[in-house]
Amino acid sequence: MTFNDRIFGVLMIVLAVAYGWAATQFPEPFGGAEAVGPDTFPKLLAIVLAISSLYLIVRPDPDNAWPWSRTGIELIIAVVVLIFYAMLLQPLGFIISTTLAVGTLCWRMGARPLNAYMTGAVSAVVVYFLFSFALDLALPLGLLSFLEMN
């Protein structure tokens, strides 16, 4: 099967056209046009990307299988965990959100739940203290901010 490269090639040509078209819409820089304006380099890139993507469509490599089955769901879970980690880092604070995120990832990768969340908690606390005391860097405490000294 050679769908991957073909589909990717088509997408990249679409990108190249959109990117190149956007370059023609740039306003003229203050002080008048020069030999090479802000649009020249992007236009070159659009042409190069279009040609190389065309090659992918014409001479595609064999596909690597996509993980459609359960593994695919695990991957989506991992990405969702990462997004939630970023989202909750400030409201929940570093220690709690890290415990949850690292714990969940370890667990989904095959560790026993207890071990997984223990790893998360220990690593969170260690990194937190390393950062706030040794490196003098403030990570958000969030819900645990009542523990804050002074």
Added chain:
Amino acid sequence: METLGYLMDGFGVALQPHNLMFALLGAFLGTLIGALPGLGPANGVAILIPLAFSLGLAPETALIMLTSVYAGAMYGGRISSILLNIPGDEPAMMTCLDGYPMAQKGKASEALAISAVASFIGSLIATIGLILLAPLLANFALTFGPAEYFALFLLAFATLGGITGKNPMKTVVAASIGLMIATVGIDNTGVQRYTFGVLELFEGVDFIIAIVGLFAISELLFFIEERAGGGKEKMKVNKLSLSWKDIRDILPTSFRGGVLGFVAGVLPGAGASLGSFISYTLEKRVLGKKGYFGQGDPRGVAAPEAGNNAASSGALVPMLTLGVPGSGTTAVLLALLISLNITPGPLMFTQNADIVWGVIAALLIGNFLLLILNIPLVGIFVKLLSVPPMYLLPIVTMIAFVGIYSISNTIFDLYFMVAFGVGGYVLRKLEIPLVPVILGLLLGPEMEKNLRHAMDISDGDWMILWDSGLAIGLWVFAGLGLILPYIVGPLLRRGMKGATPTSGSPESD
């Protein structure tokens, strides 16, 4: 003898206690990064960059630390090759061929010690080569005009896939994507490009975020997909019994491997993987029937290790003198230079002489530190190797989050990093290499600047780009870099495949 004077100044910088301390820390972390499968050198160095910033290190200290990490990673790669039969990083692939059989015969610690000595010799030769060659090349590069630089950047992209690369067109696609991302933001004439009015994009895409996302996050996803969380069974490490004779036996091999590796490292398109491959094959030829390669010959361990360590120091030559890296990890080191506001290239040797020579001296010192770390203390690394990836990778991911968050304390950057990670996963699935994307991000602004300068000089005549003999030469080599893989690539690849299993680590050396 000007060089010697600079080098002495360099030692003055590198021997300052705090620099020495960070070199040691870097060497330790580097060995660890190299040893752990799933944490390649490019990935490891990338994650440490934001941490170096948040430590508020002086530029030379930061650079010394991360160069030590880089050197250490090359030492560390061999540990998992020998004990697990999985290369810790791609260049350590050839070390599996004889290293693992040695370990199977109960000679794991001899294999580790021999490879450490060979690594040391290889690195030492290459560092001396670097000291001799770099100033010459930097002087030569001073004659480059903008047109030559533009062609040089093209050459860098064209040869990045290496002559063993599978599909050079994919390198071109990857490089274009990287360069396109680099054009996002306000350009130097004040025009907004591809910002879509998003405030966070006005200053462009921070390449550190992109690099960490592309490497660290995509690696996590790959491990999850391969369900390799449990790790592999490890060989037992016996008590070391190594005589001077054993070391003497591998010396000629290590010297040959070191010289070859250095050449492979300096040349564009070769790199550490090819360096270790050539050293190994040559040694097999030279020794012929006298060796028992593939069945645990110590020289089969020494040759590729000397080769890949020499190549990785050699790869610093184009990175430091021309500002053009030839591999993933040197690209990441270039990212560090740019973010420290040091313009890489020939001028660095005059404008930032203390930094450059400090780093070179640190490489020499680092080698001795690494030898010490890697012979008596190898047990520590072996212990850490048994940490299964299912615990390791989430923690590494968390450290990547902390590092990126500590740069600007914004959540937007974290989302961006995750997005790059998912993108990196998709690209790797399609076998589109990530290193050209990163190089595009790094070199994009310089490349465009040089194009503009060249055009300003010629008043808009495109012919200036191939007007000088040097520029034409660079264009020709760039062309060869794209065409040769189709001709010699299949042959070389077949040779390198051999008996070794390929790991899921990103293409980096």
